[in-house]
Amino acid sequence: MTNREEFLNHIAARLRRPRVTDKPEQPVRGTPSFWGNYELSSSDRTAKFEEELAKLGVKAHRFSSSEALSAGLEQLLTQLSPRSVVSWARESFHSFAVDSVLDRFDAVAMERDESMTVMEQANVGITTVETAIADTGTIVVYAKPGQSRLVSLLPTVHIALVRASQIVTRLGEAIVRLEQEYGEFPPSAVYFISGPSRSSDIENDLTIGVHGPAEVHVLIWDDVVL
Numbered sequence: 001m002t003n004r005e006e007f008l009n010h011i012a013a014r015l016r017r018p019r020v021t022d023k024p025e026q027p028v029r030g031t032p033s034f035w036g037n038y039e040l041s042s043s044d045r046t047a048k049f050e051e052e053l054a055k056l057g058v059k060a061h062r063f064s065s066s067e068a069l070s071a072g073l074e075q076l077l078t079q080l081s082p083r084s085v086v087s088w089a090r091e092s093f094h095s096f097a098v099d100s101v102l103d104r105f106d107a108v109a110m111e112r113d114e115s116m117t118v119m120e121q122a123n124v125g126i127t128t129v130e131t132a133i134a135d136t137g138t139i140v141v142y143a144k145p146g147q148s149r150l151v152s153l154l155p156t157v158h159i160a161l162v163r164a165s166q167i168v169t170r171l172g173e174a175i176v177r178l179e180q181e182y183g184e185f186p187p188s189a190v191y192f193i194s195g196p197s198r199s200s201d202i203e204n205d206l207t208i209g210v211h212g213p214a215e216v217h218v219l220i221w222d223d224v225v226l
Contacts, residue, residue, distance in 0.1 A: 031172065038169065042224045045134040045167045052137025053218055056195030062220045066097045069161065069221045073126075074101045076217060080157060082123035086110050089146030092128050096161050096221065102126070110148045119148070125155035125213070131174040132167045132218075136194055139218065140174050143189040152193065158213040160193075164224045 012019040040048060046062070053060045061076070063069040077085070085107040090099060102109075107126060108118060119125065127147070131140040139160050143149040152158050168174055171192075178186060197212030 035170070036172075040134060040169045042164065042167075045169055046164045046220065046222065046224075048134040048169075049132055049137060049167050050220070052134065053195075054137075056137050056216075058137065058195050058216045058218055060218050060220060062222060064222055066095070066221055066223075069219050070097045070101055072219055073098055073159070073161075074104070076159065076219070077101065077105050077124065080124060082157070084108070084118075084122045085124045085126065086119050086122040086151055086155060087126040088128065088148065088151055092147055093161070095163065096128070098161070109146075110151050111146055115148075116150060116154070119150045119154040122155040124157045124159060125151040125153075126159045126161070127152050128161045129166060131177055132162050133171055133174055133192075134167055134169050136171065138171075138192050138194045141191045141193065142178075142187040143191070144187045149189055149191060152191070153212050156213060157215045157217065158193075159217045159219065162218055162220045164220060164222045 008019060050060045050062065061072050063072050082105070085102075085105045087093070087102055087107040087109055089109050089111055090102070093099065093102070108115075108122075110119060127141060129139040130142050132138065133140065139162065141147065141149070141152055141160075152160070168177070174192075178190065193216075196214055196216050
């Protein structure tokens with residue numbers, strides 16, 4: 001008996017069950033049909049997204065119009081009272097009426113990653129998203145010109161602006177949207193962000209904000225007409 005066999009037999013004995021030596025059957029390959037057909041209505045997607053965000057410790061704020069979202073962003077920044085704010089390039093916010101708010105708080109638009117020192121010292125980073133995933137409370141951002149990856153990573157607080165029409169049910173739908181938009185030439189990086197940075201590597205002690213923002217706010221504009 002080889003050392004490998006002894007090792008596996010020992011594990012099976014400790015688990016108090018016989019070893020599985022035959023390859024298990026795989027009647028289904030790829031995504032099961034029930035999962036591929038799983039879909040939520042627009043209102044249910046938004047509600048599910050908010051629910052999952054709350055589980056992740058994300059503060060979700062929902063608004064009925066872009067003007068209400070702009071007012072909500074201004075109120076949030078007033079409460080946070082940041083010393084410095086950075087954002088993506090202003091054209092990233094063309095569908096949101098937030099230019100005046102960004103101007104009031106002197107948000108510095110980051111065009112390139114070279115401005116790392118500015119982003120490291122910022123208290124708040126503001127971005128939009130490409131897609132949001134209801135099932136996991138995940139926001140998806142792409143790194144591309146005018147959308148520095150570090151704006152959502154280095155500041156203490158990340159604020160993401162989301163349109164309800166960007167929310168999909170499942171991860172796979174976000175991948176399909178990426179493929180449809182970019183084909184064989186995707187962005188240099190695609191980030192799936194699920195809540196504040198967290199780690200429990202050291203003695204299983206959960207610590208927030210180790211590898212990224214310690215606080216995340218998602219502002220949702222309910223732009224879907226039912």
